[in-house]
Amino acid sequence: MTSASELRSGKTHRDENFPVASWIIHPRHRELILAFYNFVRTADDIADHAMLDAATKLNYLDLLEAELLGRGTTQPEAVGLRRALAERGMPPRHALDVLIAFRMDVTxxxxxxxxxxxxxxxxxxxxxxxxxxxxxxxxxxxxxxxxxxxxxxxxxxxxxxxxxxxxxxxxxxxxxxxxxxxxxxxxxxxxxxxxxxxxxxxxxxxxxxxxxxxxxxxxxxxxxxxxxxxxxxxxxxxxxxxxxxxxxxxxxxxxxxxxxxxxxxxxxxxxxxxxxxxxxxxxxxxxxxxxx
CATH class of the missing domain: 1.10.600.10 (Farnesyl Diphosphate Synthase)
Structure with a gap:
């Protein structure tokens, strides 16, 4: 499969309706927050992709989840968030919850x-x-x-x-x-x-x-x-x-x-x-x- 990164819309944290890891946040937290954002943005762009059918979208979302949980290293956003969470000893529960919403967007x-x-x-x-x-x-x-x-x-x-x-x-x-x-x-x-x-x-x-x-x-x-x-x-x-x-x-x-x-x-x-x-x-x- 094509890397999910290649299906991104081009939207970044600077294009949101609200600040994401802005200068206000302490620098020690920004890397993890941006890793979370990039994972979520990638999944969101998959769910909203105009050229993908529903089955393909769900396959990509499943792949992102699998690699977030340690099963594979082909999706940079999933691997990046997995490593960032591990460094802080945090579970992936919130990222997994967001994937539920993106599956809802598809179906x-x-x-x-x-x-x-x-x-x-x-x-x-x-x-x-x-x-x-x-x-x-x-x-x-x-x-x-x-x-x-x-x-x-x-x-x-x-x-x-x-x-x-x-x-x-x-x-x-x-x-x-x-x-x-x-x-x-x-x-x-x-x-x-x-x-x-x-x-x-x-x-x-x-x-x-x-x-x-x-x-x-x-x-x-x-x-x-x-x-x-x-x-x-x-x-x-x-x-x-x-x-x-x-x-x-x-x-x-x-x-x-x-x-x-x-x-x-x-x-x-x-x-x-x-x-x-x-x-x-x-x-x-x-x-x-x-x-x-």
Whole structure:
């Protein structure tokens, strides 16, 4: 088989909606974090590859898993992560969880309700946050807030890319019951502009995502590692900015990705706020609304 590396999309950690192993993170952690990112990005690109059939995609994902677990040395991203984890004495549990999500991407093209979407996020997004917390030696008591933040980030991405996912992959993460509730049709995602019904659905889902992000807001304060706390505060600021755009804009016809200057200003503001919060011992205010 062709090396999975050769099937990469070209997207790197610098192209994400959130910082990955940025300058904020302590240098001793960056190599491991980037090894994890490269493994996950490779698997994600396999699952999304437009020229591969489902069986071939699943074979590649199985191969990445096998080599992550020590059975083979042909896939650089798997071997690199395996070695990086071994150096730290960490198990591959979070990377294995993410592979479950990518297999779902290959075999599951529609989601019936919000709970199914959250179940997908349990494997696509939540393991990433848990991995970062484990790398920094944080308590598992931080996982609930991390899970909420990571799920919110994932659904933000689903809403931003809903048109592209439908056109390129026939994949729809919008819950079927949410579309039905407003009388919108899946096929409308192929249009250049959302219908009023589809826009109500998208913006309603953004409102639900905002609740998730509110549940994740205490995370930075729960984290003991100063640098990771700063990084999380920046990620939270990015996510909050994106969901605010999604609540009022149409992702089929309008920009729903912050500009570089907006990312820069969000970073500066979030870092300053988190430093001040830690200096004065204040806790962030979480969204009081319950998770739907």
């Amino acid at each position: 599951k093209l529609r989601y019936e309700d919000w709970d199914e979407v959250i179940h997908y996020c349990r494997y696509s997004a939540m393991p990433v946050g848990r991995f970062m917390l484990d790398v920094h030696g944080e308590s598992t008591s931080t996982w609930p807030a991390s899970d909420a933040l990571c799920a919110g980030l994932q659904i933000n991405n689903h809403l931003q890319d809903c048109g592209k996912d439908y056109r390129n992959l026939n994949r729809v993460y919008l819950p079927r019951d949410a579309l039905d509730a407003v009388g919108a049709k899946v096929e409308e995602l192929g249009h250049l502009k959302s219908s009023p019904a589809l826009l109500r659905c998208l913006q309603g889902l953004a409102e639900r995502t905002d609740v998730l992000l509110g549940e994740g807001r205490p995370l930075a304060a729960e984290i003991k590692d100063f640098r990771l706390g700063l990084e999380v505060s920046v990620i939270q600021a990015f996510a909050d900015r994106i969901v605010e755009m999604l609540k009022v804009r149409d992702p089929l016809s309008e920009r729903v990705h912050p500009k570089p200057i907006e990312f820069l200003m969000s970073t500066i503001g979030a870092v300053g706020s988190e430093i001040g919060r830690r200096a004065f011992g204040k806790r962030p205010v979480s969204n009081p609304a319950p998770r739907a």
